[in-house]
Amino acid sequence: MTETAVKKAKKWKYYTSLSFVVPTKEHGDVKQSLMTQLYQIGVYGIWNSNAGEQGSYTPNQLQSLVRKLKKAEEKGEIKDLEFGREITVTDETGFFTEVE
Secondary structure (H helix, E strand, C coil): CCCCCCCCCCEEEEECEEEEEEEECCCEEEEEEEEEEEECCEEEEEECCCHHHEEEECHHHHHHHHHHHHHHHHCCCCEEEEECCEEEEECCCCCCEEEC
């Protein structure tokens, strides 16, 4: 009889919304924002309240995006970085769920 490997549940932290400003020479300061909604199969995100800029993400991708944005702010590439509510998500059940 073979043993089946037990999948260890993972946890991710990310923010349900974020915004930042990109300084540009051509257009001045351009504000960018992202709103997200967690679903069992992934995360829906929409940029700048524009239906043409929507997509599907994983909690891992959003966690990585947050790290990249923090580094970009430190380097002066963006400014006024703001985050909404932070949530923790797990895949313990096989689906993404928020941990209370």
